[in-house]
Amino acid sequence: MRLPLLSALARLPREARDTLFLLAALAATALPHISHLPLWCSALTAAVLLWRGRLAWRGAPLPGRRSLLLVLLLTLVAGWASHRSLFGREAGITLLVVLMALKTLELHARRDAFVVFFLGFFLVLTQYFYSQSLLTALWSLACVWALLSALVLAQMPVGQPHLALAARQALRTTLWGLPIMVLLFLLFPRIGPLWGLPSDAIGRTGLSDKLQFGAMSEIANDDSIALRLRFEGARPPGAQLYLRGPVLSQFDGKTWLPRSDKGTAIGMPEAARLAVKPEGEPLRYEMTLEPLRLPLLPVLELGAEAPGSPLQIDELTLTRDRELVWQADRPITERLRLRQRAWLQSSSGVGARPGDLAPYLQLPAGLNPRLLDWARTLRDTKFSGDQQAGAEQLAGALLDHIRHGDFIYTLAPGRYGEVTPHALDEFWFDRRLGFCEHYASAFVIAMRAMGVPSRLVSGFQGADAELQDGDVVVRQSQAHAWAEYWAPGLGWRRADPTAAVAPERVLRGQVLRPPPGLLAGALGQVDPQLWTRLRGAWETLDHRWQQWVLNYSRGDQFRLLEQLGWQQADWQALGQASAAVIAALASAAALWSAWSSRPHDDWSRQRAFIVRRLRRLGLPAEPHQGPRQWTEMLRLQYGDRAAALAALLLALDAERYGPAAAPAPRWGWGWRWRRMFRQALRQARTPD
Structure with a gap:
């Protein structure tokens, strides 16, 4: 039995039916942009498409030009108010969506319909400004198929052809063009993106060159993949998986910032004092990094490169700063794949001088007096007089206090510093509730109060227990903060207060999670691991899409040319191969045209x-x-x-x-x- 809506659609005149189908295709094309558009733009687009659908259903006449001009004028004013410009990526997409919807209100001829079609095709391309995932590719492919079907319908002026006939013709045309698309993808020279992704002040990973006190809890809701690791040999234990990111040393009581002089030139004597001293055999691994939108690269512990050492990855130049953080010359807006080495037991900064360490002893003026007095009392009772042993003794005493001091590790401690400016005092003595950032911040300030240079480090810690396609998966929710303190003769030592209060977070990588969503909760009732397995299978597919398609680079093109027999694979050879493919395609098209012009029955x-x-x-x-x-x-x-x-x-x-x-x-x-x-x-x- 047919549904009433389908029966009603079957009885509609062809023009009304084709218009409704086109409106549905346009709505699907605009859907991925809703979360990136101003609210007024999404509401106006939906209202215009619904209005046009109602006119088509009732066979009513289209509105006059005055109404359209008035709506267009309001759109320009609202676009300027939202973006302070009518040009650029965000403003352009906003106007494109609204203009495409408004154009449906003046479908007087086939020419108007063709304008709407091509606006829709262009809007499909803009989806990749926001995401290049496999899901985006599948959705855009479905949108293209729908728009092509509407275009085929417009080319059938006689009778009332069925929608399935147009869809089959559009699919057949797409499949005929698929081999050409694959050839051009393999051989067309790779050019830099016309539009770059913006450099946000805080990356979506939670890593940044500044960290608001208590802000890292927001990333617990983001379970997407941050990076993948593939080790040469055995996988190291989860407790050793510290991916070192930004180092933050300046604290004003609310915000952590890096050293103000971290980007100054580094001389050879200073580089030697701050360099890494590797111990034992290196751990070799390959990392696939998602776009951070930040000019830095998190890596597993420390490599042997000295400060100032450059690293070239495609067109991206990275340099290690004073704190051994890889700083890029521009925000990382593309997926990177690189090979690295790490010495998990290495030491750094052994030869640092008092001038090098002075920034790591600064305290926020007039803040947290109770914590400072408590730390100095602890120093007076625990300090043995040996500077090297003293730093380790004081760090151990602090960790013991956290371990046995009724502290609770939670992602919902509430806001600190709303009643009093002494946020660390409130955390350390009053509530004792917090997550990694709270414990690391209190540890660093307490160590500085005891005269031990210390700093806060943010990055990632731990990984998924199960491999995905042979890779160790590190998620955004595994972002972490820990501390480093300096001991004479030993250099910088890592101390993770979170391991003292919540050892399962570090030893087994069990991050705290918010309550599951509706779908994940329902699947969890059927099988507790079903949602995890489904997510892992999809992420594996998406990773292969990234590796085989999105990460296909100029180097891959040159290697393909070498396999095809080119002695020297370079830009000239790539141009020759592209020209040969284009000539072959043109010849095949000419032969096909000649053959098609001949009778075949x-x-x-x-x-x-x-x-x-x-x-x-x-x-x-x-x-x-x-x-x-x-x-x-x-x-x-x-x-x-x-x-x-x-x-x-x-x-x-x-x-x-x-x-x-x-x-x-x-x-x-x-x-x-x-x-x-x-x-x-x-x-x-x-x-x-």
Whole structure:
């Protein structure tokens, strides 16, 4: 039994049905942009499409130009108010969405429909400004298919063709163009993006060159993948997976900031003092990093490169600063894949001087007096007098206090510093509720109060327990903050207060999570691991899409050329290969056009063969004529000599146009019929 809505659609006139289908395709095309558009733009677009659908359903006339001009003027004013410009990426997409919707209100001719089609195709491309995932690719492919189907419908002016017929034709056309698309993808020179992703002040990973006190809890809701690791050999334990990101040393009581002089030039003597001293064998791994939108690169612990050492990844240049953080010359807005080495037991900054360490002893003026007094009292009771042993003793005493001091690790501690400016005092003595950032911040300030240089480090810690396609997966929700303190003769040492209050977070990578959503909760009731397995399977597919398609680079193109036989794979060879492919495609298109212009059914091909042969005989034969007309020409010019040829043509006429016409010639289109026709032609040419 058909649904009432489908029955009503089937009874609509063709113009109304085609318009509703086009509006549905446009709505699907605009849907991925809703979260990136101003609220007024989404509401106006939905209102215009619904209004146009109502007019099509009722067969009502379209609005006048004055109404459209008024809405257009309001759109320009609202666009300027939202973006302070009518140009640029965000403003351009906003206007494109609204103009595409408004254009549907003046579909007076096929030309107007074609404008809407191509606006829709262009809007599909803009989806990739926000995401290049496999889901985005599948959705855009469905939108293109729908728009192509609407375009095919517009090219069928007669009758009322079924929607399925147009969809099949659009799919067939797409499949014919698929090999060309693949060839161009493989060989077309890779060019930098025309539009760059913005450099946000705080990346979506929670890593940044500044950190608001208590802000890292927001990333617990983001379970997307931050990076993947593939180790050469055994996977290290989860407690050793510290991916070091920004180092923050300046604290004003609310916000952590990096050293103000971290980007100044580094001389050779200073670089030697701050360099890494590797110990043991290095751990080699390959990392696939998602776009951070920040000019830094988190890596696993420390490499052997000294401060100031450059690293080139494609067109991105990175340099290690004073705090051994990889700083990029521009925000990382593309997915990166690189190989690295790490020494998990390495030390750094052993030869640091007092001038190097002074920034790591600064305290926010006039803040947190209770914590400072408490730390100094702890120093007076625990300090042994040995500077090297003293730093480790004080760090151990702090960790013991956190471990046994009734502290609770939670993502919902509430806001600190709303009642009093002494946020760390409130955390350390009053509530004792917090997550990694709270504990690391209190640890660093307490160590500084005891005269030990310390700093806060943010990055990622831990990974998923299960491998995905052979890779160790690190998620955004595994962002973490810990501390480093400096000990004479040992250099910088890592201390993670979170491991003291919540060892399961560090040892087993069990991050705190918010309550699951509706879908995840429902699947969890059926099978607790079902949602995790489904998510892992989808992420594996998306990762392969990224590796095989999105990460296909110039280097991959050059390697492909080498496999195809080019001795020197470079830009010139790539241009030659591209030119050869384009020439081959153009030749194939010309041959296809020539072949398509020829008749392909039996009767048409036989008629063309007869016309060519009769013209060689000197007769003015034309394709629109029939066998009887050709027979009369033969008798007038050749008389009885053409009797056999005339009989052959009359037999053909009887089979083709007689009362019991056969579906195809009796002799078919084989060599026997051709031989009989050629013999009759020779007989007609031979004089008596």
